């Protein structure tokens with residue numbers, strides 16, 4: 001039933017590249033999410049003809065703004081790229097000139113304020129801008145950043161405050177000033193707040209709520225749960241800031257020219273966001289709950305396998321996921337989770353997941369289909385049997 005047109009040609013088989021079941025969630029390392037057949041068809045349709053790119057961008061960006069209830073929208077080739085492009089736009093805004101016309105000295109004068117608690121590997125995209133990153137606060141829970149800390153960090157050279165939006169339960173550290181106060185304080189000084197919410201849908205409402213609370217721009221990854229093309233990203237925001245983004249980004253010459261977005265991605269992301277907003281998110285969450293409950297039932301009473309429901313997930317999204325924990329192994333050289341991940345990866349079909357501590361692995365329903373859940377349940381059952389057999393050998 002899952003056989004579809006377009007799957008007639010199996011490129012991965014031709015290349016000898018193993019397909020994997022993605023039980024980890026929207027991890028870019030295994031291709032994030034899967035596009036719908038409708039979105040794939042939209043991309044194929046876009047690829048077949050030439051259009052004037054600016055015309056296409058204008059139309060798609062208008063539609064995306066309406067769908068996401070924002071004044072303006074822009075399609076980039078990823079959320080990381082959107083961090084860089086919005087930063088370049090903020091620099092251009094500070095000088096009131098096109099980004100490409102600025103000297104290195106003018107750029108070097110600019111400052112971006114960022115919470116220490118928010119520092120993460122994606123902020124290379126900001127470091128590369130050539131501006132000064134001004135850090136505030138500490139990543140801990142006993143000494144949270146205050147509005148005064150932010151005020152003291154803002155100078156005439158501040159071009160933006162970057163904020164990583166993740167609800168409690170997600171992997172970002174505590175200690176940052178809360179979002180509402182960040183926006184209020186920055187607004188007092190006319191400094192735009194740009195939010196990295198790359199993996200912050202679901203909830204779908206974040207597409208409009210974050211800018212609704214006063215962010216000048218908010219960034220989402222198109223290749224994560226939005227289920228657009230892997231190499232796509234979405235920026236939404238207020239018209240004034242987004243005009244700068246548009247003037248800085250592709251196909252404008254300058255830094256934006258490096259971040260080419262094809263007409264396939266532009267159309268693909270539009271199609272995906274349209275579907276995402278129309279999707280029955282409650283039904284999807286119920287499905288995830290049912291699948292986790294079924295996984296739990298399958299190993300109830302097992303001596304060596306237990307299933308734990310976690311909520312929210314590691315990205316702080318309001319979606320349940322499961323941790324499957326194993327006991328009773330003997331003679332492993334590494335951790336139990338490393339062994340299980342290897343058994344997942346080496347089997348047929350190959351299953352990709354990530355460790356949850358030393359004795360467990362995550363099973364995230366977000367990127368799974370029913371048949372794949374069944375394959376995972378079966379593999380966990382096989383590993384359970386292996387533990388029992390080894391245990392019996394040891395006893396003899």
Ligand SMILES: *Cc1c(COP(=O)(O)O)cnc(C)c1O
Nearest residue numbers: 078079080081122198199221222
């Ligand atoms: C995934 C992620 C990004 C990068 O998104 P891409 O679309 O893959 O470029 C940036 N920031 C955060 C917080 C992310 O989780």
